[in-house]
Amino acid sequence: MSEKALKWTDRAVVVFAWSSAIILICALFLLIGSLLKNGWQTLGLDLIFGNAPPLDAILLKRRVFGGLFPAIAGTLLLVVLSVSLAVPIGVCAGVYMSEYASAGLRRILGLCFDILAGVPSIVVGLFGxxxxxxxxxxFDGFRPCLAVSAASLAILVLPYLVRTTQTSMQGISPGLRITALALGASKMQNIVYVLLPRSMSGILSGIVLAIGRCAEDTAVIMLTGVVATAGVPGSLFGQYEALPFYIYYISSQYTDQAELMTGYGASIILLCVCLALFLIALGVRKGLSHQVFYRI
Structure with missing residues (x-):
């Protein structure tokens, strides 16, 4: 290929890359703008707490009727429980895949996790x-509940955690891998004190992806315990409300325009909840990255 053709190819690639980035940014602003245009008028304490005083609702002294506070609480509990179940198993499985599994077993397990990652969420919901x-x-009386939903979502996000942990640990330079071993550390000490801290940034990236998937998924929770009206969850074995299901319920069965607008307002609140969870996870990742850098 001539030099002139290479220059035109490079320019075409740059133009395509910039165009793709601009299209994605425009789509994002279009989505957020559409939600704000239709839902900003409904935003307020009444949308969240209904007729209940906010402080009484937060302290669980008074039940909220006609507000989104139970759905927000249910969503947060669901995300925390799901991630808490998935992270230990996913990280340990990723460590095994990276440091202990043979090449053949790694290929087999990798294929299994890739297949699990491609399973539709509705199938995971049916499994739950x-x-x-x-x-x-x-157990007589047991029924779909918050615990079942959390366990099902943990299965759904498990492949992301396994793969990000494995990729992060395998990306560590060979020189750093053998440093602690050369100084007399055991393999377990090398993993705990060197490899895992250096991989923490990538592991937390997987956790951020898991948080987003748990917060937005509707198909799984529809079959495993979420309902339209349940109040703040009183136990792990009770039914609960969640923002994704509320949005689906309102958008499919609204009776007037005002009720549909509350669905847009709930969408904005869900985005804010996800953004808050992402910022917390990113803050933790940044703090851990600085600690690891200064320690090493």
């Missing part, structure tokens, strides 16, 4: 619903 039916036959 089937598990709830089995538990109902063993």
């Amino acid at each position: 619903f089937s598990g709830a039916i089995i538990l109902h036959r063993i």
Whole structure:
């Protein structure tokens, strides 16, 4: 290929890259602008707390009717429980894939996790619903609940955590890998004190992705315990409300324009909840990265 053709190819690639970035940014602003245009008028304490005093609702002294506070609380509990279940298993599995599994076993397990990552969320929801039916036959009175939803979402996000942990640990330079071993550290000490801290940034990136998936998924929770009206969850084995299901319910069964606008308002609140969770996770990642840098 001539030099002139290479220059035109480079320019075409640059133009395509910039065009793609601009299209994505425009789509993002279009989405957010559409939500704000339709839902900003509904935003307020009444949308969240209804007729209940905010402080009484937060302290659980008074139940909220006609507000989104139970759905917000249910969403936060669901995300925390799901991530808490998935992170230890996913990180440990990623460490095994990176440091202990043979090449053949790594390929087999990698294929299994890739297949699990491609399973539709509705199938995972059906799996959780089937598990709830089995538990109902063993324990009379057991039914789809917050615990079942959290476990199902943990299964849904597990492949992301495994793969990000494995990729982060395998990306560490060989020189750093053998430093602690050369000084007499055991393999476990090398993993705990060197490899995992150096991989923490990538692991937390996987956790951020898991948080977003848990907060937005609707298909799984529809089959495993979420309802339109339940109040703030009183236990892990009770039904609950969640913002994604509320948005789906309102958008599919609204009776007037004002009710539909509350769905847009709930969408804005869900985005704010996800943004807050992302910022917390990113802050933790940045803090841990600085600690690891100064320690090493």
